[in-house]
Structure formats: structure tokens, C-alpha cells
Amino acid sequence: MVVRSLEYADKNPREIQRWVESINKLHQSKPPPQVHYTKTMPDIERLMQVWPEKMEEMLKTVKLPPPAIDLDVRDYARVLCAILDIPVHTKVTESLHVLFTLYSEFSTNQHFMNVDQVGTNVNGNSASGPGSTDFVTVTNDEIAMFDNIGGGGQTMQLHK
Numbered sequence: 001m002v003v004r005s006l007e008y009a010d011k012n013p014r015e016i017q018r019w020v021e022s023i024n025k026l027h028q029s030k031p032p033p034q035v036h037y038t039k040t041m042p043d044i045e046r047l048m049q050v051w052p053e054k055m056e057e058m059l060k061t062v063k064l065p066p067p068a069i070d071l072d073v074r075d076y077a078r079v080l081c082a083i084l085d086i087p088v089h090t091k092v093t094e095s096l097h098v099l100f101t102l103y104s105e106f107s108t109n110q111h112f113m114n115v116d117q118v119g120t121n122v123n124g125n126s127a128s129g130p131g132s133t134d135f136v137t138v139t140n141d142e143i144a145m146f147d148n149i150g151g152g153g154q155t156m157q158l159h160k
Contacts, residue, residue, distance in 0.1 A: 039089040041098050044105050047085065 006015055051059075065071075065079055078088045081095045084102065088095040 035097060037094045037097075038091060039087070039094070041094065042086065044098070044101055047098075047102050048105060048109070 006012060006019075009016055064083065065076070067076070069076065069079075071079065074092055077092050077096055077099075081088050081092075081099055084099065086095050086098050086102070
């Protein structure tokens with residue numbers, strides 16, 4: 001694509017509109033970003049399918065493992081991925097990418113727009129009480145342990 005300047009642009013709105021439209025067409029023709037995993041991962045659409053009735057009933061009576069369970073972060077991530085039928089190969093980060101992509105798809109899906117995915121009800125009250133926000137701090141070293149890559153001691157906050 002050639003980029004050129006437009007003299008007297010304020011007097012030529014049609015040319016500006018044509019340029020904006022050409023940029024929009026360019027963006028529409030680009031394929032969406034893709035992640036290439038080292039091993040085969042399930043399709044997000046498949047993971048979003050309705051669970052069997054037995055599984056739905058079991059989830060009503062059996063509690064999921066709490067974050068405070070006596071597991072390190074890597075093993076806890078493996079447990080959560082196993083429950084959601086996300087395979088964990090050598091790199092847990094790839095499985096976590098699928099998990100977070102699945103979460104993102106659910107949270108933006110029209111069917112689930114009225115169902116909150118982070119423990120707050122439609123009125124905006126969190127499960128811990130009105131207006132409260134709980135965070136857990138995770139260091140880069142803790143994040144890096146997933147694939148044994150070094151960390152630098154910085155921290156980030158994840159919503160509980």
C-alpha cells in the first residue's frame with residue numbers, strides 16, 4: 001500500500017473518505033491473529049458445548065477445588081484444565097492460553113451476557129459483598145514456573 005500526502009486535505013473530504021474506506025478494507029482483509037500450539041488443542045467452540053446432564057448435576061453437588069487447595073500453581077492449573085477438558089502437555093502456558101481464550105469467549109457470548117463469570121451478580125455486587133474487590137498478587141517468578149522461564153520479581157494482580 002502506498003502512503004501519500006494530500007494537499008489541501010481540508011478542501012478534499014471525498015479523498016479523505018476514500019482513504020479511510022481503503023484502510024477499513026485493508027483491516028477487514030487481514031486474517032485474525034492465530035496462536036500455533038506445539039501440540040493439538042481442542043477447538044474453543046467444542047469446549048463451549050453444553051456438558052452432559054450428569055456433569056451438570058454433579059457440579060451442583062460437588063464443589064470445585066478451591067484456590068487454597070494444597071497444590072502449587074502449576075498443579076492447580078492442571079486440575080482446572082482437566083475439569084474443563086483442556087489437555088496439558090509439556091507447556092502449561094499453552095493450556096492456560098486455551099483456558100483464558102475459553103473464558104474470554106464465554107464472557108463476550110450473547111447467551112451468557114446476563115450471567116456473570118467472575119462472581120458478581122447483575123447488580124454489580126461481588127460474592128464477597130457489595131462493592132468489595134478481592135485480588136491475589138502473583139509474582140513473575142510464580143508465573144514463570146509454568147514453563148521454567150526466568151522472572152524478574154515484578155508483580156501483577158489477578159482478580160480472585
